[in-house]
Amino acid sequence: MYKIISESEDKNKIKIINIDKNDLIEFMEDYKSKGYYLSSITGVDMQDHLEVIYHIHNYDTHEYIEVKILTTDDKVPSLTKLWKAAKGDEREQYDLMGIIFEGHENLRRIVLPDEWVGHPLRKSYDLKKVQYINMDSEGKEHVSYNENEGW
Amino acid sequence: MAHYTELNIGPIHPAVHGILKFKVKLQEEIIEDVEITLGFLHRNAEKICELNYYADNMVYFDRMDYIDAMNMELGYLTAVEKLMDMEVPERAQWIRMIMAELNRLAARLVGLGAFGLDMGMLTPFFHCFIEREKIQKIFVEASGGRQEVNYMSIGGVYQDFNDQIINDIREFLKEFKPYLEDIYGMFMHSEIFWQRNDGIGILEPDVALDYGVTGPLLRGSGIAYDVRKDAPYLFYDKVNFNIPISHKKDNMGRFILKVEEMRQSIRIIEQSIDKIPDGPYFNNKAKKSMMLRLKGDGEVFSRVESENGEFGVYVRGNGTFKPWRVHVRSPAFKNISVVPVMAKGMMIADLIVIIGSVDTVIGEIDR
Numbered sequence: 214m215y216k217i218i219s220e221s222e223d224k225n226k227i228k229i230i231n232i233d234k235n236d237l238i239e240f241m242e243d244y245k246s247k248g249y250y251l252s253s254i255t256g257v258d259m260q261d262h263l264e265v266i267y268h269i270h271n272y273d274t275h276e277y278i279e280v281k282i283l284t285t286d287d288k289v290p291s292l293t294k295l296w297k298a299a300k301g302d303e304r305e306q307y308d309l310m311g312i313i314f315e316g317h318e319n320l321r322r323i324v325l326p327d328e329w330v331g332h333p334l335r336k337s338y339d340l341k342k343v344q345y346i347n348m349d350s351e352g353k354e355h356v357s358y359n360e361n362e363g364w
Numbered sequence: 365m366a367h368y369t370e371l372n373i374g375p376i377h378p379a380v381h382g383i384l385k386f387k388v389k390l391q392e393e394i395i396e397d398v399e400i401t402l403g404f405l406h407r408n409a410e411k412i413c414e415l416n417y418y419a420d421n422m423v424y425f426d427r428m429d430y431i432d433a434m435n436m437e438l439g440y441l442t443a444v445e446k447l448m449d450m451e452v453p454e455r456a457q458w459i460r461m462i463m464a465e466l467n468r469l470a471a472r473l474v475g476l477g478a479f480g481l482d483m484g485m486l487t488p489f490f491h492c493f494i495e496r497e498k499i500q501k502i503f504v505e506a507s508g509g510r511q512e513v514n515y516m517s518i519g520g521v522y523q524d525f526n527d528q529i530i531n532d533i534r535e536f537l538k539e540f541k542p543y544l545e546d547i548y549g550m551f552m553h554s555e556i557f558w559q560r561n562d563g564i565g566i567l568e569p570d571v572a573l574d575y576g577v578t579g580p581l582l583r584g585s586g587i588a589y590d591v592r593k594d595a596p597y598l599f600y601d602k603v604n605f606n607i608p609i610s611h612k613k614d615n616m617g618r619f620i621l622k623v624e625e626m627r628q629s630i631r632i633i634e635q636s637i638d639k640i641p642d643g644p645y646f647n648n649k650a651k652k653s654m655m656l657r658l659k660g661d662g663e664v665f666s667r668v669e670s671e672n673g674e675f676g677v678y679v680r681g682n683g684t685f686k687p688w689r690v691h692v693r694s695p696a697f698k699n700i701s702v703v704p705v706m707a708k709g710m711m712i713a714d715l716i717v718i719i720g721s722v723d724t725v726i727g728e729i730d731r
Contacts, residue, residue: 224446224664250573253693255678266678268665268693272573272587275594279665298576301701309408324403324730333411334689340411 215240227268227277234265234282238290241267241280245295248273254292254302256310258336263312265289284312291316309334328354366391371712375404379482379716382726384700386715393711398704405730413690418444419518419655421690426512428692429728431474434460434467435670436728437516439692442597443666443677444518448658450650455643456520461598462533462636463506463515464668465629469540470499471671472626475723479619480551482720483560488550495543502532518658520646533637537630544630548623561615565706565718568613575705576698579673580625581722584618586611591669603635615721659683672696672724692731696724 215236221229232240249269257264267280282289291314292299303314304323311332314320322329326346331338347355347362369392374385383404389397409424416424425440426433438460445452452460477492500510506529507515507522515522551557567577569585582589590607592600608624610617650658660681667676673695680689699722706722707715 224449224662225443225666227665251576252674253576253676253678253691255689255691257680257689268676268678272589277595277665296576297574298698298701301697302576305697309410324406326403333408334414 215243223279227279229279229281231281234284234289237282241292241295244269247271249278251292251296251298251302252277254299254306256306256312256334258310258334260336263287263310265312267292287311288313288315290314293317308332311335326354328356330356368396373715380719381478381724384726388712388715390712395707395710395712395715398707398715400700400703403730405726407731409731410690410692414687417656417685418658418660418687422514422517423512426514427727428731429670429672429696429725430511431725432467432471432671433511433513434463434515435668435675438464439666439668439670439675439677441516441518442668443664443679444660446664446666447660447662447679447681448518450519451647452520453644453647454641456645457598458636458640459521459525459645460516461600462633465633466499466502466533468629468671469626470496472622475671476547476622479720479723482716483557485551485554485557488547491543491547491550495540498536502529502536505529505532517646517650518655519650520644524645525640530637533633537634541630544623544626551619558616560717561619563614564710564714565615565721566613567702567706571705572702575702577673577702578695579671579699580618580622581699581702582673583607583609584621585613591667591674595667597668599636603632605632615717618721657685659685660687667693670695672699672728694728694731696728700724700729
């Protein structure tokens with residue numbers, strides 16, 4: 214049985230439930246059986262750890278709930294087996310925030326090129342280092358930091 | 365052994381409504397699988413928002429769903445104002461509501477026009493754009509901008525409504541009501557339009573919910589979900605309007621539903637325009653000199669109904685002038701992910717119509 218660490222409310226009166234990341238699948242399975250659907254996944258970089266926030270929604274009772282877990286090693290379990298909506302959201306959060314969703318079948322970058330270095334939404338990401346994507350004769354992409362390289 | 369053909373549609377193709385690539389696996393003319401490649405319009409607005417002051421971010425939200433800019437601004441503002449505990453005067457809230465509904469009409473007109481264009485119907489497109497131009501003239505009068513309006517600001521709106529604008533809106537609605545029926549008739553009296561849409565692009569309600577689809581796509585599958593009724597913001601609980609749904613689940617049902625929603629939008633504007641009270645149009649705490657000195661603390665998730673569905677904005681503040689994290693729950697991102705399911709087993713020509721019916725805006729998907 215999952216354990217709820219604490220409950221609070223955000224400024225829009227949405228209930229926040231803090232749980233441990235090992236309880237996530239069990240918690241979500243329980244809420245799925247109650248008629249909840251996944252609405253969005255947000256990753257927040259708190260510098261010493263990452264927060265992963267799931268918004269779930271019940272269309273019958275109009276209830277919106279925020280579920281929050283913490284991770285220090287960037288890894289969280291994937292929810293793709295529960296809701297298909299998680300597929301795109303998890304890819305997006307992996308791409309931009311660098312959260313690794315364990316169990317996702319196709320965890321690739323979604324908006325940035327496959328070979329991109331770094332995850333831009335991290336606070337430690339260096340914005341001044343410009344990256345250029347080049348393609349070699351075999352069609353493979355490479356990152357270069359030199360503007361004049363490639364075609 | 366089955367013989368497959370792989371076909372690339374896009375990234376730059378008039379039928380994909382922006383810059384988006386579809387890799388289609390075909391068996392003769394039947395679609396086996398669709399793979400979507402995103403990111404051609406990616407600007408990472410979420411990161412840019414973290415680098416700016418709260419008030420600066422308005423322009424980036426304008427450029428997400430660029431044909432429905434008012435609702436994008438509204439989504440961001442409802443979140444940020446709650447974060448700052450900022451109150452908005454009643455007059456400003458009514459003005460916002462009118463502008464949001466006008467922009468919804470304008471966005472729908474673009475969507476309907478382009479939908480016809482996808483099937484080679486050129487006439488309704490021009491009629492839609494003539495009407496949209498009138499809405500944009502009202503926007504110019506109020507804000508100075510045609511499409512990227514930047515009209516709303518923290519604590520109110522940029523400029524007050526004067527009698528001229530209110531008269532313009534009243535006149536526009538009077539002309540537009542019969543005009544909408546004309547445009548509707550142009551579509552509905554076309555045999556080709558029926559043949560190409562009836563029974564095409566079927567989306568079952570359980571699939572739609574599983575994929576997190578919202579907006580007309582979800583209502584077209586028979587689920588009456590609209591944020592304006594579900595969690596009313598502004599004064600949507602003080603006006604009468606209905607949430608139309610369709611049980612046809614196909615392109616045709618969604619088209620009829622979108623037109624019915626436009627009639628409901630007109631109803632909302634007609635009721636609200638008589639209810640605008642006198643008073644200030646912005647909160648004095650957020651006047652120009654204070655604009656960049658507004659602090660936000662805590663976290664908030666706020667959602668509004670944009671043309672594509674539930675547009676949610678998550679903002680986390682850390683007590684400084686800049687947000688710590690801004691995340692956007694993009695409805696179009698969810699809606700486009702269901703296209704492979706809808707297109708499976710259909711003909712290749714139907715894919716174009718399905719994309720037109722989903723009516724996505726790439727600026728919002730890629731952000």
